[in-house]
Amino acid sequence: MISLNTSQLVIVDAHFDIVFERLQKSITYVLKNGCTYKKIKYTPVLDERAFLNTLNQKSVLKGLVTASPDKLALLRRYMLKRFPNIHFNTNNLNRLLYKIFVSDGYNSIDKHAFISKLEIDTCPYCNRNYVYSLSKSAKIKPELDHFYPKSIYPYFGVSFYNLIPSCQTCNGLGVKGETDPFIKKMVSPYLLKEDDYEFTFDLTKLDYLSPLDGKSSVDVKFLKQVEGNVEVFKLDSLYKLHSDHVLELIVKSKVYYNDKYREYLNNFEGLSFSDSEIDRVLIGNYTSLNELHKRPFSKLYRDIALELGLIV
Incomplete structure (x- = not known):
């Protein structure tokens, strides 16, 4: 991955x-x-x-x-x-x-x-x-x-x-x-391309912030994948267990994580942030391709944040 x-x-x-x-x-x-x-x-x-x-x-x-x-x-x-x-x-x-x-x-x-x-x-x-x-x-x-x-x-x-x-x-x-x-037909991590995997999601319920039955309202899915790796490591099933990560990103995209908040961080007195650092503050994970290995779920966060417009 x-x-x-x-x-x-x-x-x-x-x-x-x-x-x-x-x-x-x-x-x-x-x-x-x-x-x-x-x-x-x-x-x-x-x-x-x-x-x-x-x-x-x-x-x-x-x-x-x-x-x-x-x-x-x-x-x-x-x-x-x-x-x-x-x-x-x-x-x-x-x-x-x-x-x-x-x-x-x-x-x-x-x-x-x-x-x-x-x-x-x-x-x-x-x-x-x-x-x-x-x-x-x-x-x-x-x-x-x-x-x-x-x-x-x-x-x-x-x-x-x-x-x-x-x-x-x-x-x-x-x-x-x-x-x-x-x-x-698995692919070694040394031969993976940056776009071999891509995450997306489906909202399964309208009341995604607080579903009445307590079950997740988000279905995590692969838009692109290396099928052999996903099958062997059971990545599809495992990532469905982490829908809460995606839900939090959806909430951020609906609430206050907008251009004004990004501008606020960019002009914060006494501190200087790079674009990638601001992205990390916004979504709570690394987003630069050369830094995805630094924190769990970074690939998931990056793909979903791009889809939601939290980062560009």
Whole structure:
């Protein structure tokens, strides 16, 4: 729902530098010893051994770990063509790659440091919850989701653009889990466009300020959406539970949040507000596209406020 910035080359390169040595050691170990999973021994056969030797080169590993969001799909296609059964977790190479990139690689990452560097404040999947990360010792951090699940795509286990900070709701049991994004036609937050999602609403009752039966008089709807993401994360049903946010914006648009109030704030003695700051005061949330990650429901607020004429 919230698009993420891909121009983070310094952070991406630093991430590779952190995992590179660990990955090389793991590949060397697997080539020599294979691995064991659920008491079953897996050892690389001839073609898999050649692949792992190629993978053990720094330039090849870097290409995989730092692959751009759109290139991940191309790498998937290449792997599927070369090893047709690789995406089954009973496959020999799948288990070897899981040992290298997940058990050894991903599990060695400092998740707190990784998340902190991204400077993302809300869950990109739903924009409903904060994903603040405290110090490592505090043991409070958001989830780190593999957009392409590690059981199916273990070779993306430490790929920078495959690791998405997310809330416990979106990364919880029974939600995304091991769902394959390619099958569900989901879109990574790194590939989302600004207008892929758009909220709107319907007034279901005339007495929307105080409905007699106590039920919400506002129906929150998507005017535009990425259907795969909405289905998997159940965004349609979840946002219907937050109709009170929209109702408050409707009330503001009907009462005193008009041009005169905006002019009053703009000329407030001793304070200077930018247009985006005035918008934030008016509607109670961020509205600039590059700031939508800073507060929950910002995308909802922005779209509804635009529709109501609270902001322009």
